[in-house]
Amino acid sequence: MRHAKDHQPGYTFAVVVLALDRHELIASLVGRDGMDTLVAKVSERLQGALRPGDQVAHLTGDELWVLVDRIRSPDDMIVITRRIQGSLARPFAIASEEISVTAAIGIVVNGGETVTAEEMLKNAATAMHRARAQGPSRHEFYDLAMRERARTRLRLETDLRLAVERKEFAVHFQPIVTMGSGAVDGFEALVRWQHPSRGLVAPDQFIPIAEETGLILPMSEQVLSRGCEQIRAWQGRFEAPSNHLPFSLSMNFTSAHFADTALLDTVSAALQESGLDGRCLVAEITESMLLRDVEKVLDVLNELKQMNIRVHLDDFGTGYSSLSYLHRLPADTLKIDRSFVSRLGADRETEVLVKAIVDLAHNLGKQVIAEGIETAEQARVVAHLGCELGQGYYFARPGDPKSMEALLDGSAGGNGGAEPWPRLPGPSAASAS
Ligand code: C2E
Ligand code: MG
Ligand code: MG
Numbered sequence: 001m002r003h004a005k006d007h008q009p010g011y012t013f014a015v016v017v018l019a020l021d022r023h024e025l026i027a028s029l030v031g032r033d034g035m036d037t038l039v040a041k042v043s044e045r046l047q048g049a050l051r052p053g054d055q056v057a058h059l060t061g062d063e064l065w066v067l068v069d070r071i072r073s074p075d076d077m078i079v080i081t082r083r084i085q086g087s088l089a090r091p092f093a094i095a096s097e098e099i100s101v102t103a104a105i106g107i108v109v110n111g112g113e114t115v116t117a118e119e120m121l122k123n124a125a126t127a128m129h130r131a132r133a134q135g136p137s138r139h140e141f142y143d144l145a146m147r148e149r150a151r152t153r154l155r156l157e158t159d160l161r162l163a164v165e166r167k168e169f170a171v172h173f174q175p176i177v178t179m180g181s182g183a184v185d186g187f188e189a190l191v192r193w194q195h196p197s198r199g200l201v202a203p204d205q206f207i208p209i210a211e212e213t214g215l216i217l218p219m220s221e222q223v224l225s226r227g228c229e230q231i232r233a234w235q236g237r238f239e240a241p242s243n244h245l246p247f248s249l250s251m252n253f254t255s256a257h258f259a260d261t262a263l264l265d266t267v268s269a270a271l272q273e274s275g276l277d278g279r280c281l282v283a284e285i286t287e288s289m290l291l292r293d294v295e296k297v298l299d300v301l302n303e304l305k306q307m308n309i310r311v312h313l314d315d316f317g318t319g320y321s322s323l324s325y326l327h328r329l330p331a332d333t334l335k336i337d338r339s340f341v342s343r344l345g346a347d348r349e350t351e352v353l354v355k356a357i358v359d360l361a362h363n364l365g366k367q368v369i370a371e372g373i374e375t376a377e378q379a380r381v382v383a384h385l386g387c388e389l390g391q392g393y394y395f396a397r398p399g400d401p402k403s404m405e406a407l408l409d410g411s412a413g414g415n416g417g418a419e420p421w422p423r424l425p426g427p428s429a430a431s432a433s
Pocket of ligand 3: 314315335337371
């Protein structure tokens with residue numbers, strides 16, 4: 001998952017003030033002692049719903065406050081607020097009554113400026129009163145800009161839910177080419193959201209939300225089945241040379257896939273329905289997916305390998321995972337992250353680093369793809385350093401199936417190849433040296 005990109009320096013913690021809705025009515029039902037018991041039970045539930053470092057404390061009467069530690073951005077508070085509200089969903093048994101509880105929630109996020117604890121509590125309480133004025137079970141941010149942000153984010157979430165139902169996702173494709181010959185080896189499927197009013201939305205804008213809400217799984221299923229069908233169709237139009245596999249499809253996986261018990265069924269259904277050979281499917285994973293439950297991830301990857309599906313390690317060099325996993329990982333290929341490739345040519349150290357990665361991969365019996373190749377010079381260096389495959393704007397930008405088809409038709413048999421196999425201008429053409 002790409003949370004590293006979401007880090008916002010300055011945001012460190014949040015204070016939440018929570019007050020029970022209809023507290024007077026509840027108090028008249030259960031009495032003052034009953035109210036105390038209820039607040040204590042609510043506090044317990046909250047503690048159970050939060051992380052160990054977070055603290056819940058009684059403020060006054062029916063009000064509690066929560067210190068939420070180590071948040072990455074204000075958006076985290078939407079997820080946490082939902083978790084708090086969810087923890088109250090079951091009724092509470094108080095003095096032989098079943099009491100249903102909702103709460104008004106006020107949130108203040110520490111934005112790096114020095115504010116005293118008292119001020120933060122006061123501001124969170126102000127936000128709570130604003131929330132309460134709107135009706136039961138509401139939450140509000142103290143900061144108006146944050147409130148706007150939260151609303152935009154919630155709207156996006158609602159829209160994303162609809163997008164899954166309405167199948168508003170488009171799949172774009174970007175060719176992956178053989179460095180030596182420029183022959184198209186396969187395509188990476190890159191999802192785009194065709195939003196009814198915002199137009200085409202890039203994955204960085206919605207993948208993190210899809211991951212947090214679990215919508216990533218139904219979304220990916222659509223991308224996978226669409227991708228498999230498209231690649232199968234192109235395989236039919238361009239018959240691979242005898243020494244070459246037909247086009248392959250690279251799909252980006254996320255952590256959620258490894259927790260999904262239906263994954264293998266979903267994948268084999270997509271292969272079966274499209275007629276795509278398992279050997280032509282590639283699962284792109286990242287090092288960060290190995291951080292959580294390595295054994296589980298390795299199990300799933302090995303099962304995918306049983307289906308002949310290949311595994312590529314995406315964004316290689318940007319993660320934190322230990323090199324010691326690398327030999328256990330059934331990855332066929334390392335994809336060198338474009339942050340390295342973009343510095344090639346300009347800086348000698350990067351060249352040494354890329355060379356080291358290529359040697360490491362080759363010594364482990366793996367291939368290397370360089371991603372984000374934008375210039376002829378980068379293509380030349382990458383090929384010179386021994387990368388077998390390349391991907392990037394230099395060869396082709398990602399495009400919809402129609403534009404990709406035009407590109408394939410236009411390049412079939414081009415670039416001096418003997419077979420009518422699509423070739424994109426490769427480094428041989430570029431360097432001419
Ligand atoms: P990624 O898997 O590393 O995909 C490569 C990204 O680099 C794509 O961005 C692609 O458009 C971009 N790219 C390719 N060549 C160049 C180049 O020469 N220069 C530059 N500057 N960029 C280049 P995109 O399509 O915006 O996707 C961003 C990320 O979103 C992907 O990174 C991937 O992590 C995620 N993503 C995209 N589609 C899917 C999907 O269907 N499922 C999941 N789970 N994640 C996806
Ligand atoms: Mg990828
Ligand atoms: Mg990548």
